[in-house]
C-alpha cells in the first residue's frame with residue numbers, strides 16, 4: 001500500500017470546510033443583513049444611495065455577507081430594465097495608499113474587459129484618479145465599489161474623498177459610485193481626515209464576534225455535508241465552537257478547527273472524530289500561532305516571555321514590570337545569559353503585546369503611585385510552555401514552571 005490513499009471514511013466532501021466555500025445561507029446575522037438590505041434598497045429604487053461601511057473583527061462574516069447581499073442584489077436588479085448595476089471588488093490587503101487602491105480599481109475594471117493593465121508606478125496621483133474616472137464613466141448606472149480591508153490605506157484616504165464626490169465634481173456623468181468599505185479596525189473611521197468624514201455620508205454596520213451557540217449554528221450545516229454519517233461524535237461541533245468563541249469569536253477559526261480535527265482522525269485511521277481530536281487540533285493551532293509570533297523574537301524576548309509565564313503559572317498576574325524584571329534576571333542567571341536593562345525589558349514587553357502574545361494594562365494611581373503597566377499572557381500558558389520547551393535553552397525552565405502551575 002502507498003503512503004497516500006484517498007480517504008473514504010472521514011470526509012464525504014471537504015469543500016464546506018474550505019475558506020472559499022460560499023454557504024447557502026448566512027446564519028445568525030439577521031439584524032445585520034436586514035440593515036444591509038435597507039442600505040442597498042435605494043439602488044433598486046433608483047434613489048441616491050449612501051456608502052456602506054462594515055466593521056468587525058476577522059472571521060465575523062463581513063465578506064460572506066457582502067457576497068451574499070450583492071449576489072441577491074445583482075439577480076434582483078436584472079428584473080428592472082431601468083436599473084444598471086456593476087460591482088468592482090478590490091482587496092486592499094497589500095495596498096497601503098489611495099494611489100495603489102486607485103490603480104487596483106483601474107486594473108480590476110480592465111481585467112474584466114480583457115484590457116491591458118496599467119503600470120503600478122510612474123503616474124501622478126491626479127493622473128491615476130483621472131484614469132479611474134474615465135474607466136468608471138465608460139460603465140453605466142450604479143457602480144458598487146467594494147474595498148475589502150480598507151483600513152490598510154491608513155491616513156492616505158484621498159480616494160474616499162474623491163470617489164463620493166466624483167459626480168458632483170463633474171468627473172463622471174454616467175455612473176453613480178457607491179462604496180462598500182470593509183474593515184477589521186473599528187478606529188478606522190475616527191482616524192479619517194475631517195474632509196473625508198464629512199463627504200463619506202455612510203451607513204455603518206457592525207459585525208460583533210460570534211458566541212458559541214451562533215458558531216454551532218454556522219458549523220452544523222457544514223459538518224453535515226463535510227463528514228460521512230456517524231463519523232462526528234456529538235460533542236465535536238460544540239467544542240470547536242466553544243474554543244473559537246473563547247478565543248476570537250471567529251467563524252473562520254471554528255471551521256478551521258473542525259477541519260483539522262477531521263484531518264487528524266483521518267491520518268490516525270480513527271473510526272470517529274472525537275473531542276480528543278479537537279483538543280489535539282486546538283493545541284496544534286495554538287502552537288503554530290505562537291511559533292509564528294515567537295519566531296519574531298530574540299532570545300531576550302523569549303526570556304521575558306518565560307518570566308511572564310512563571311508569574312502566570314503562580315497565578316500572580318497581572319504583574320508589574322519591576323517584579324517581572326526580577327524574575328527575568330533570575331532566569332538569565334540560570335543559564336549565564338547576558339541580561340538587559342529594565343527599560344529594554346519593557347521594550348520587549350511591548351513587542352510581545354504587538355504580537356498579540358500578552359496583554360498590557362495601564363494603571364494610573366494618581367499622584368501617590370503614579371502611572372505604571374501590568375502584564376499578563378494573552379495566549380494559553382500551556383501553549384507558551386510547549387513552545388518554550390521546544391527551544392533547547394528554555395526546556396528545563398519550562399518544565400519546572402509546568403510542574404509548579406497553581407490552580408487558576
Ligand SMILES: Nc1ncnc2c1ncn2[C@@H]1O[C@H](COP(=O)(O)OP(=O)(O)OP(=O)(O)O)[C@@H](O)[C@H]1O
Nearest residue numbers: 019023026027058059060061062063064218251252
Ligand atoms: N453567518 C455565517 N454563516 C455562514 N458562514 C459564515 C458566517 N459567518 C462567517 N462564515 C464563514 O466563516 C468564514 C469567515 O467569514 P468571512 O470571510 O466573511 O469573515 P470576515 O469578517 O470577512 O473576515 P476577514 O475580516 O478576516 O476577511 C467564511 O468561510 C464564511 O463562509
